[in-house]
Amino acid sequence: MILHYFLIPAAPVLSLIACAILLICLEIVTGEGKAKTLKLLVALLGPASSMLAVSVVSKTLSESTIEIVQSDFPAWLGEFLATYQLDSFTLVLFLAISFFTLLALVYSEAFLTDFSEKSEIFSLLLFVAAGMMVLVSANSLLMVFMGLELMSLPTYVLVGLRKNDIRASEAALKYFLYGSFATVLLVLAIAFLYGSFGTLHISQITALTRLQITSASSGSASLSLAASMALLAVALGFKIGLAPFHLWIPDTYQGAPTPITGFMGSAIKLAGFGLAFKVFCSMFNSVLSQHSDILGVLALVTMFVGNLAALRQSNLKRIFAYSSISHAGYLFLAIAAINPQNIQRGPLLYYLLVYGLMFLGTFGILSVIENNRGNLDLNRLNGLGFEKPLLSACLLLFILTAAGIPPTAGFLAKYFVFLEAASQGKMTWVVLGVMSSLIGVYYYLQIIAHLYMKAPLSAMAPIQVTHKAAWVGILASAAGVIYFAMRPGLFAF
Amino acid sequence: MWANMLLPLCVIPLIATVGVLLLPTRWSKVIALVSSLIGLILCIPIYLGFDSIQSQTMQWAISVPWIKSLGIRFAIGLDGLSFPLVLLTKLMMPVAVLASWNEQRHQKAFMACFLALDAAMTGTFLSTDIFFFYVFWEAMLIPMLLLIGVWGSDQRVFASLKFFIFTFFGSLLMLAAIFTVFVAAKAQTGVYSADIASLTKTMLSPEPLWWGLSVQDLVFWGFTIAFLIKVPIFPVHTWLPDAHVQAPTGGSILLAAVLLKMGTYGLLRFSIPFGNDSFFKFTPLIAILSLVGILYGAFVAFQQTDMKKLVAYSSVSHLGLVVLGICSRNPEGLTGAVIQNINHGLSTGALFFLVGFLYDQRHSRKFADYGGLASVLPWFSFFIVFVACSSMAVPGLNGFIGEFLILLGSFKAQKTWGMIAVLGVIFGALYTLTLVRKILFGPITSPENRNLKDLSLKDYLVLIPLSLLMLWIGFAPQGLLDKMKPSLENYWKNPVSAYADRSNGENPS
Secondary structure, eight states: OHIIIIIHHHHHHHHHHHHHHHHHHHHHHHOTTOOHHHHHHHHHHHHHHHHHHHHHHHHHHHHSOOOOOGGGSOHHHHHHHTTBOOOHHHHHHHHHHHHHHHHHHHHHHHHOTTOSOOHHHHHHHHHHHHHHHHHHHBOBHHHHHHHHHHHHHHHHHHHTOSTTOHHHHHHHHHHHHHHHHHHHHHHHHHHHHHHHHSOOBHHHHHHHHHHHHHTTOOHHHHHHHHHHHHHHHHHHHHHHTOTTSOTHHHHHHHHSOHHHHHHIIIIIHHHHHHHHHIIIIIITHHHHHHHHHHHHHHHHHHHHHHHHHHHTOOBHHHHHHHHHHHHHHHHHHHHHTOOTTSOOOHHHHHHHHHHHHHHHHHHHHHHHHHHHHSSOBGGGGTTHHHHSHHHHHHHHHHHHHHHTOTTSHHHHHHHHHHHHHHHTTOHHHHHHHHHHHHHHHHHHHHHHIIIIISOOOSSOOOOOOOOHHHHHHHHHHHHHHHHHHHOGGGGOO | OGGGSSHHHHHHHHHHHHHHHHSOGGGHHHHHHHHHHHHHHHHHHHHHHOOSTTTTSOEEEEEEEEEGGGTEEEEEEEOTTTHHHHHHHHHHHHHHHHHTTTOOTTHHHHHHHHHHHHHHHHHHHHBOBHHHHHHHHHHTHHHHHHHHHHHSOTTHHHHHHHHHHHHHHHHHHHHHHHHHHHHHHHHHHSSOOOBHHHHTTOOOOOSEEETTEEHHHHHHHHHHHHHHHHTTOGGGOTHHHHHHHHSOHHHHHHIIIIIHHHHHHHIIIIIHHHTHHHHHHHHHHHHHHHHHHHHHHHHHHHTOSBHHHHHHHHHHHHHHHHHHHHHTOSHHHHHHHHHHHHHHHHHHHHHHHHHHHHHHHHOOOBGGGOOOHHHHOHHHHHHHHHHHHHHTTOTTSHHHHHHHHHHHHHHHHOHHHHHHHHHHHHHHHHHHHHHHHHHHSSOOOSGGGGGOOOOOHHHHHHHHHHHHHHHHHHHOTHHHHHHHHHHHHSTTTHHHHHTGGGGGOOOOO
């Protein structure tokens, strides 16, 4: 009983945490810089076993939907079990989180060559992943808070890994300050919600808001609902980088170690959007249509801010930081344009996965370039196209995916989001959205121009992929992006 | 056996692309040539087997579901509108490959771009599914961007980005229009469908919605702007001279011969069927723009000192004529437009080939560097005069048929249009003859020109078939016209009928 209802569903999270703790113990036992292979293997075991666990869970889930019958358990256990909820959407997110973590571990092993002891980095990554899983599967606002903190706190450390680098410290400090501020707002929102509904369970709040709306209740209750929704939007806006709450992103993404940036841009965004989907599409389902215009404007502003600001950048990491902001806009449009009566998770999920793979793949390549050529100014790419054909072809694929140019999966992802908006009658959003991608295309093309069309700078170090594991990560991302381009019907739109 | 006629046209270049990328560089040229020749040979059974009586329906249609819930299918077919353009594409591919035979830089990638472009171009013309049409339409941009940007001349980066961004702007407007139609069709029929033929039956409200424009007008312009940029028509033509001039010879040939035709093809396939009333409303505007383009292109071409630029501006002028033929809204004008599409592909393709031939030897496109070549390069001179005659519509050659029919159609539609267009044709002769005069005649000004080599075997292989085709269309256009006669003659009846019952006052969306 306990096994079926508790251990199996929790296995993906537990295996990550177990491996993380094991890693810390290993470091104490073996000492610094020793038994590197063992540590790496234990680290990789985390997400790998987590993926395995997800497949087991999905099997049990398909056999019988896990419904918690409170009376079967002691009260405390029933109470606890009700704090999370697994469905197919969450499980796909679990898989994605595990996969992204796997790639991030590989990248950290391959590229963070200036660290002699990596088990701390690994265990921090695993904790972040566990936090993300808690976050996306939470059914209680308390769990949301827990997951968010478990995800954020190790990330602050990861951003500032290079203690002596002033940019890294700036990045970590900025991220920490903005992140804590966002958490404060989130807690405030939770307090408001608890105040008005007397419960922290998301599904109960969903039901209660629906009741409140249909019974045309008093103004004060709906005011507190609106206030908590606004607070949540701002808190999430900070986390997922919606304009105007995006200001930390360029500096943090640039200052963080490149593999960590890749992880943040893909996995943390994914978890953030998993939460945003839960909040806006499930919890506030009944009031979503009233506020969809505000959310849509937020999404559009984000797109334009991201794409316009990226035009002026000359550092690849900053370009992709702004690009990730504009992608957050498109992703948020998928939430804003959702039909509350008929929730389609497909467009958001597809976009998240394609975007995450694209981002991780790109940052793998950027790490290669950074490790060989010192920094990531745009002109470091010059002449790379014919020097390293396969690497450049992968980068080209990722850039075209990011720009949303057919026949890549990036186009399909945007297509589904826009189609969702169009079918809700929001043609203005569609037109503005596509125009924003026109702006975006300019800086993506600049990258392609540097990659293939510009003559190489003199005296530039040749590019070597020293660690073969890096290829695994890059090619896996590329394969994923191609796979999604060929199977767009994966999530049954 | 006939069932899968079309699929190889699209798939062979794709396989060849992969082959070129995987096999060693010394194979690249051969693979590209063989694959494009197979494509050309496959056109023979297609030409023979194409049923002219049924040219309004899609022949050899294939349809495979891809995203079921959105009604998106991989669907291809050939009808009277796409038939000549597919043949043209397949004809120009070997020409472009042979024109690039001496390209030394990154041959592998170069040929891969060509073959990918081939697949995308063919797919664009063959698609009967709007989604795949869009995918192919856009996919074409990437190899073309690289062709211009990597293998082009000095200003290549600027030119390639300009080409991409202009076209992409139009494509995005088209995408918005596609979404509108897609959703409106879903609202009316209850299911998603991306089939072009069934989507054109969607009724789009003619009620004014935004600045006096109705939904139908907006959809019409969404499509039309995209296609007019591609054509390109007067105010949005500026990408073309840059792209043409900077592109390598093979790229210029495909750009002029095939890519520009997608604009006029799109007008006929999408803009007019989706927005027939709007087309009716805005015909004068588009016709005036194309007239401005005809004259402006001709004048600017006349002023050029650069051969490729002259040919590029002549394209603006010639394609203006094609759009004018469409705007005349009668079968003559339309037939002329379709024929002129082919003619322009043949003659401009050949002109770019000849200019490229000179450029390969002298690395200059300036008229100032040439002159008096007639005595040094007799065969080259013969062909350039021949092609120039075709381009300026000398009777007996293909250009005459097309321009005559377009002028006939536009006189029937609006006398003033016809009169202005005639002026454009006269100026056309002027700049074409200037081109011939400045290259071939007069004294040999630069001593290097004395050592130029005349055409070689590969050049004859290209020029003789092209010239024969020009003669064939000039003397016996029926061979081509009869194939698509029903679809051209009934074209103006058909798009109307799709909207016939709109007057019942239903208001969708």
